[in-house]
Amino acid sequence: MEKILQVKDLELSFNTQGGEVKAIRGVNFDLYKGETLAIVGESGSGKSVTTKSIMRLLPENSAEFKSGEILFGGRDLTKLSDKEMQKIRGKEISMIFQDPMTSLNPTMPIGRQLTEPLLKHQKISTSEAKKVAIDLLRLVGMPKPELRMKQYPHQFSGGQRQRIVIAISLACNPKILIADEPTTALDVTIQAQILELMKDLQKKIDTSIIFITHDLGVVANVADRVAVMYGGKIVEIGTVDEIFYNPQHPYTWGLLSSMPSLDTEDAKLYAIPGTPPDLLDPPKGDAFALRSEYALKIDMEQNPPFFKISDTHSAATWLLHPDAPQVEPPLTVIERMKKFPGSRYYEGGVV
Amino acid sequence: MAKYIGKRLIYMVITLALIATFTFFLMKILPGSPVASADKLSPEQRAVVEARYGLNEPLPVQYFNYMFGLVQGDLGISINQFKGAEVTDVILSRMGPSAQIGFQGMVLGTVLGILLGMIAALRQNTWVDYTSTFVAIVGISIPSFVFASLLQYWFGLKWELFPVALWKDGFMSSVLPSIALAMFPLATAARFIRTEMIEVLGSDYITLAKAKGASGSEIAFKHAFRNALIPLVTVLGPMAVSILTGSLVVEQIFAIPGIGEQFVKSIMVNDFSIIMGTTIFFSVFLIVIILLVDILYGVIDPRIRLSGGKS
Numbered sequence: 311m312e313k314i315l316q317v318k319d320l321e322l323s324f325n326t327q328g329g330e331v332k333a334i335r336g337v338n339f340d341l342y343k344g345e346t347l348a349i350v351g352e353s354g355s356g357k358s359v360t361t362k363s364i365m366r367l368l369p370e371n372s373a374e375f376k377s378g379e380i381l382f383g384g385r386d387l388t389k390l391s392d393k394e395m396q397k398i399r400g401k402e403i404s405m406i407f408q409d410p411m412t413s414l415n416p417t418m419p420i421g422r423q424l425t426e427p428l429l430k431h432q433k434i435s436t437s438e439a440k441k442v443a444i445d446l447l448r449l450v451g452m453p454k455p456e457l458r459m460k461q462y463p464h465q466f467s468g469g470q471r472q473r474i475v476i477a478i479s480l481a482c483n484p485k486i487l488i489a490d491e492p493t494t495a496l497d498v499t500i501q502a503q504i505l506e507l508m509k510d511l512q513k514k515i516d517t518s519i520i521f522i523t524h525d526l527g528v529v530a531n532v533a534d535r536v537a538v539m540y541g542g543k544i545v546e547i548g549t550v551d552e553i554f555y556n557p558q559h560p561y562t563w564g565l566l567s568s569m570p571s572l573d574t575e576d577a578k579l580y581a582i583p584g585t586p587p588d589l590l591d592p593p594k595g596d597a598f599a600l601r602s603e604y605a606l607k608i609d610m611e612q613n614p615p616f617f618k619i620s621d622t623h624s625a626a627t628w629l630l631h632p633d634a635p636q637v638e639p640p641l642t643v644i645e646r647m648k649k650f651p652g653s654r655y656y657e658g659g660v661v
Numbered sequence: 662m663a664k665y666i667g668k669r670l671i672y673m674v675i676t677l678a679l680i681a682t683f684t685f686f687l688m689k690i691l692p693g694s695p696v697a698s699a700d701k702l703s704p705e706q707r708a709v710v711e712a713r714y715g716l717n718e719p720l721p722v723q724y725f726n727y728m729f730g731l732v733q734g735d736l737g738i739s740i741n742q743f744k745g746a747e748v749t750d751v752i753l754s755r756m757g758p759s760a761q762i763g764f765q766g767m768v769l770g771t772v773l774g775i776l777l778g779m780i781a782a783l784r785q786n787t788w789v790d791y792t793s794t795f796v797a798i799v800g801i802s803i804p805s806f807v808f809a810s811l812l813q814y815w816f817g818l819k820w821e822l823f824p825v826a827l828w829k830d831g832f833m834s835s836v837l838p839s840i841a842l843a844m845f846p847l848a849t850a851a852r853f854i855r856t857e858m859i860e861v862l863g864s865d866y867i868t869l870a871k872a873k874g875a876s877g878s879e880i881a882f883k884h885a886f887r888n889a890l891i892p893l894v895t896v897l898g899p900m901a902v903s904i905l906t907g908s909l910v911v912e913q914i915f916a917i918p919g920i921g922e923q924f925v926k927s928i929m930v931n932d933f934s935i936i937m938g939t940t941i942f943f944s945v946f947l948i949v950i951i952l953l954v955d956i957l958y959g960v961i962d963p964r965i966r967l968s969g970g971k972s
Contacts, residue, residue, distance in 0.1 A: 367871055392877075400874035407872075412865040417887045417963060426883075427873040462963040478873065 774850025
């Protein structure tokens, strides 16, 4: 499959008054054409920062690329000038944000907000841009698009506004769409509609999506592959089935155990103990070790490398080292692994 | 919208009636008489003068006579300042210079203030920003009479660029008073726009505009500016007040034959009808400004426009 974006050894810091916050500490991933890659992790794990750094939307006076590269179309995005980035933003890579209530300009009719990227990136007239914008609104399921072009954001509901934001992001048929928790601020029924819409549109325009979320239910619904982030690093990456049914990193185990399910009999939901690491002074070894009951001595001293589980699946934990002791994952995870061919708990059947 | 304005007009009339009533009775409570040299007049002469201006009638009758005249647009006649001239004529003849320096001061101050505030916000925490903040603080804290005197000294006396005072050289005479009046709106606008721009520039829709590929200037002018203007509109009303009260002093200092100058004098000589007339004129002016500001709000912010009228 064609790689459309490659993030290599990316390190990024924020220079703050309190010191250097190492928000991204060596992130590697590839994005393939037409796929949806979900990035999951708790608040502060670096998922939003990673994608904002791809778009170069971080505050320039405090965010600083330390090393690594972001390769897109043969160019390293970390090295482009502001002018060159402006040509990529909205045209080649576009973005959807978390809160549709605040991401549209309240004093500009939505028609103008829709035609803005078209007029900016494509050589078309205003009237042509209007036609395209009306088609886009129709595409995202907005009734009576001609009438609604002149209306302002406050005349739309939250779900409708997110549809408009999606329409704006798709205006120039971008190669990559970054969705930063696009459904978090919406209620559940609208969430489902927006997810369906995104899946539908992805098929139509064949774009790759990076989908950031902390909602594993959403991941299972939309993603082809999943990257789990913790403490400014990716700790496990694999196909959606591999992450859900054959997870290897203790943090992924924790995440999956803390997900409520219909057949959970325990009244109490599992919560990962402790707090996320302080990225002003990140831990030397595995950042998750202090919160993990499976931590080995080496976890405190050395950062684990990635171990390959399959061609598509790898995880950064010393537990996968040949010399590591065999540990039993939590029961809920074992239950999941029983359904996954190739896992050591496999009991037959299919996922 | 028409319904809304109609409703506001009715409120305006009620407000004016109340202002006229209060001012009328407050004036009556004040010691002193408009018949300035009362001591030199014999009781008979004094009675003649008082009868001429209706001052001998009982208070309620005087009040109703005044209000009746007011409804017909008759503000009475000047008692001693302009000896028998119609108050309306006095005010109208004096309005020109006041309106000119007031308008020039307001426009100059607001436009420069907005520019200063924008630049400060876009160059936050640089020397440009600090300079702009300094100008704003100076503009707010230095009273207009100090500033007016400084302008007279440097631009009038030392460099002889503009006339020091008086209203003889048309536009040239209006420059220094306008600048003196502009300082307060300039400082206020700069402070408001800076704060608001910084907040707006950090909002989600600005990030989305950036994500669409908009350039720095497109973001500042197409997206941020209009949103940053909204709170400034709120202070336009108080700024108009400051221009009014400022002009009372500034007109005195520059010896401009405007309403402010005449108002101050009328208070000193206790010219009852001129004081009443000018107060009512200022009130009308202010109430109209406040209505205009509210309408302007709707023009700038669509959320207000539609919730105020029919959607």
